[in-house]
Amino acid sequence: MLSDLVSNSPFLGEVMSGNIPADPAIIARVYRSLRLIRRTEEEIARIYPSDKIKSPVHLSIGQEAVAVGVCDVLGDDDVMSATYRGHAAYLAKGGDLRQMMAELFGKAGGGAKGKAGSMHLVDMKANVLGMSAVVGTTIPIAAGYAFALGREGQGETERRITACFFGDGATEEGVFSETLNFAALHKLPVLFVCENNGFAIHSPLSNRWATEALCERVATYGIPTHSLDRDDVFTIRETAQKAADEIRHGGGPQFIECKTYRWREHVGPGEDYDDSYRNRADLEPWQARDQIKLTGDMLDAGERQAIDDEIETAIADAIQFAEDSPWPDPEELFNHVFAD
Amino acid sequence: MLSDLVSNSPFLGEVMSGNIPADPAIIARVYRSLRLIRRTEEEIARIYPSDKIKSPVHLSIGQEAVAVGVCDVLGDDDVMSATYRGHAAYLAKGGDLRQMMAELFGKAGGGAKGKAGSMHLVDMKANVLGMSAVVGTTIPIAAGYAFALGREGQGETERRITACFFGDGATEEGVFSETLNFAALHKLPVLFVCENNGFAIHSPLSNRWATEALCERVATYGIPTHSLDRDDVFTIRETAQKAADEIRHGGGPQFIECKTYRWREHVGPGEDYDDSYRNRADLEPWQARDQIKLTGDMLDAGERQAIDDEIETAIADAIQFAEDSPWPDPEELFNHVFAD
Amino acid sequence: MSSPTERSLSYVEALQEAVAQEMERDESVFVIGLNVDDHKAIQGTTQGLIDTFGPQRVMDTPLSEDAITGICIGAAMAGMRPVHVHIRMDFLMLCMNQLVNMAAKAHYMYAGQVSVPMVSRSIIGKSWGQGAQHSQGLHSMFMHVPGLKVVAPTNAYDAKGCMTAAIRDNNPVIFVEHRLLYSTDAPVPVEPYTVEFGKARISGQGTDITLVGVSYMLVECLAARDLLAEVGISAEVIDPVSLMPLDVDTIAASAEKTGRLLVVDNAWTAAGASAEIVAAVCERQAGTPLIVSRMGYAPTTCPTTPALEKGFYPNAATIASRAHAMVRPNDPAWVPDVEPTLPHEAAFRGPF
């Protein structure tokens, strides 16, 4: 039993907080999702210098657990909104991998036929709302979608919900406060999730936040908040599960702030620990708690290998799909300016 | 002695909170300011139907105490910023009455030669920053002015401060939150004052605020806050005095939320208790505590009469000044598009 | 007795009726904006909606233009049809990011996976001291950005038909309403109908010069046409109705006929709708000499005092004068001796 494994493992107990789920299928699913994201982004980073991907990529390597912990408790018909740093959330919510890769390659097979690129991923079939390169802009849009879901679910005991991801920087935009007020006032079914990685590009929180009392502030709107000081995937999952249940039953919005850490540079495939704004030593505690390693260690070796193999196949297939996909037709430039 | 009078007056003690100042000159000054504003606006309301004042007027009748209580503790070289409902603050800060009246009449003798009108009053000689008809816009500008004052006062024990007035509605605009964060982060010498009259035009707080925990929210930025549940002028003055002192000595921004009540319609000279969004009964407790009456009653009859007479003379003079002032020259239209 | 389908409505009533009928017809339509539910009902344009449709479909809001616009975009993506009301067009500046960076682009950027059927109603003020921040006609900014439609109907008939069309449109529509048009009447059918975007109207025929009047300036152009007729100049007056799409064909054909084009906008001219119309027409003139000119707000901020505001806006007399100079360049300048204020305007009183 996995839970036995865990309780027998003081090492895991030390570095990992939260209840390890009793159901091994959940652990496997979470591991799969984490690893799929990590490996996909590592492949993107590998391919990037070839100039096949001509759009800014903001990798979430290191931050996967927030997206995975939250999205794991969403239903297929729940909706998810994220940012230009959105690969993790896109995949965690079940966004199409082939379409994503083709989108990054700028090909016609992309989810948006190459019009979007990495920063504006979308997959409405998986209820992945389109992402935005302008920080904070998707927050009210996610709430607006939740507004519609709330109307649709009126009278039902359960309603669909929207999970809305954004960074610490986004909370500084006025629209964040405006949206919180409106969402709380109208009890919208939206789960706000702040991925606090401590930086906006290279700017540390101390240059941007008067205090770190973000959760306290959000709570003044009457919104239940959850402050997580590290990104242990099962803690996040447990927190999100409870929050999502309450939202689903009409309790109105909730808010999770989860500390996390961006392992790579703000934009682009590389690392940037020599660039003066942070030190590799800052990374180490986060790497020591690498959620992919930890969850992987909970699986038995064979199961894990099978998942890993399946992931490699899927990624290779997606890359091949992207390579093989044609360029969009020049006429495509003029499509979709207006909806019919 | 006035303080004797007060302690002998259980009636005053009941309806008025805060320490009545020991210095009778202060009481007289506060009374004068309150009454000047009330009488000026009553005259504006009287003149309005004549169509001599062709600009929207947002009267502060009933709300004078907030402006007066705060501005009484400002020095001449402190700066004040207010809204389109700004007659009270303008006069309380020492703005020129003649120029104000001529401005409302649209005459060349106006502080802005008629270009501004009631909604954009300005008097930089009295350090009255220009007002704005777009709710919330002046909040960051007041903070920016304070930013400059803070730089200028660096190293000094005391610095000039900015007092920034705005309504409850303005706190819903994102720029309010953004400004609080920046002001707290950089310890700007600014006193934020929210005149919470419970309405934005006719919209009650309950349609706009998820909760009433405004002060709690502001406090999460590390900003000391003061919540006043009624607009007793000496409580306001005392609160502002203490806050202004701390700000002046480098303590950073503070925030006062003061409940108050707009006695007249949102815009225009009349009352609107028959208009379905509120009842005359709501007005009554506020009128019972009318600060002009209460402070006037603290003065001896002769002194009070002298003040009243002086005010009537000043207002009559200002109206005459406005009447006599010429219209701006048509060429004036093209002045001031760009500064040299 | 006129038949019910021929009754006359004011612009205000026409707007109200269009929205009420669309709300009746389609559950996904809702009205949102500060004070849409109060007794003043946005000058009457939302009159009675709260009683008929309730607070869930006629929603007051906080002062949060940016977020509310985003809320509308999100709701629209989910299939609702918000009508967002701004009592001043000036306030659209607070939600430019949502309108320009999201509403205009979502359908394209996401290659058709979502659409954003929403209407942003925005009112332009004039006179009674609206001043710098309550008088701006900023429609040109929205014409500039692909993905947005912009309409500015000038009479009650078009107001109803354009509003119905705007609500049914699957794209974000900036709906421009000039306050001085609110009290004007026109025959308005009872039944719902749409006015197609991208078709200009010839509001008055003529042969010597083409006057294009945007929004309220159409009214001034029509008055100018009367003044010009008195001195024997025949002006054709065109109402573009919709600015994006813009019916260049109709305007260009008229200009070709008259040889002269004067575009009068209810806005500044610099990089504005008037520049677009003049440039678009001139691009089509392959060497045919055409005399063109633009009028609009003075190149200044709008002053509050009526003494200066007078000079800020074009009016029938200044338009007629300019047209006269274009038609008869060798004659001495002529300014018709009339009050610059038209009856509707004179009837409009403050404070609001």
Added chain:
Amino acid sequence: MSSPTERSLSYVEALQEAVAQEMERDESVFVIGLNVDDHKAIQGTTQGLIDTFGPQRVMDTPLSEDAITGICIGAAMAGMRPVHVHIRMDFLMLCMNQLVNMAAKAHYMYAGQVSVPMVSRSIIGKSWGQGAQHSQGLHSMFMHVPGLKVVAPTNAYDAKGCMTAAIRDNNPVIFVEHRLLYSTDAPVPVEPYTVEFGKARISGQGTDITLVGVSYMLVECLAARDLLAEVGISAEVIDPVSLMPLDVDTIAASAEKTGRLLVVDNAWTAAGASAEIVAAVCERQAGTPLIVSRMGYAPTTCPTTPALEKGFYPNAATIASRAHAMVRPNDPAWVPDVEPTLPHEAAFRGPF
């Protein structure tokens, strides 16, 4: 050896030098904006300023474009001279309210009691998948509003001179910088100097057609001129440098000489700078036949993929082709057989 006053600087270095010199000269100048103080130093344009002037004069900020703009306006009213940096022009949409409703209007609305000497630096992106929201040239919106100045220098010399002038100007200046110009070099004097706003430059003389290139499109127009020369067409190329004020005189004089005007903007054409330039020139042509045309972004949102982005922007070849058709309308259409990508552009690599 070239004398020190004749050394060559890149556009980036020129901007940096202008700001550094003005900060040196005037204590009231400060730089504010997200990441202005980091190791990347806004592509190098703020390089070293934090070391020389310290964190009080080179300030990182929260992501709060609207409030920071207001802070700048307030500080400017109090006598400071902020230089506010936006790494994308698209982000100006977040502070339109402060720029349009306050910065542009304060001096006028308060009849000169305050002025607002501030600079909003805004960078336009292109290529490498900048996409819908990181590529917009939105200068036209600012040209529309009286009280704002708008400049878009296209070379290092003008970059320094315009920046110095912008900082010394007592009005809000929107400073438009195209990223593809950043690496271009020009001789730049060491001493501070100003380039006067409202004076266009003739960047290349010609007789058959006038090409006006706004911002980066000037570079494409110059390349088009070379292509046109090969087929015997002589194009005059004009760089407006400043868009508001706009030097219509110079452009109109050239157009009168050549009889043809093609305006190419680094922006959409609808109600844009190109419309303004065409309309302003046509207004001056009293019946002289003039052939005019505009080019700019495709009337679409900007797509991310290079396969579609190619068609979104005008380039030397498409400009030359259009110019050719204007000069020789009866010839068959001609498209020069060249790569649409100029060397600077090709040298530019992502991710940022």
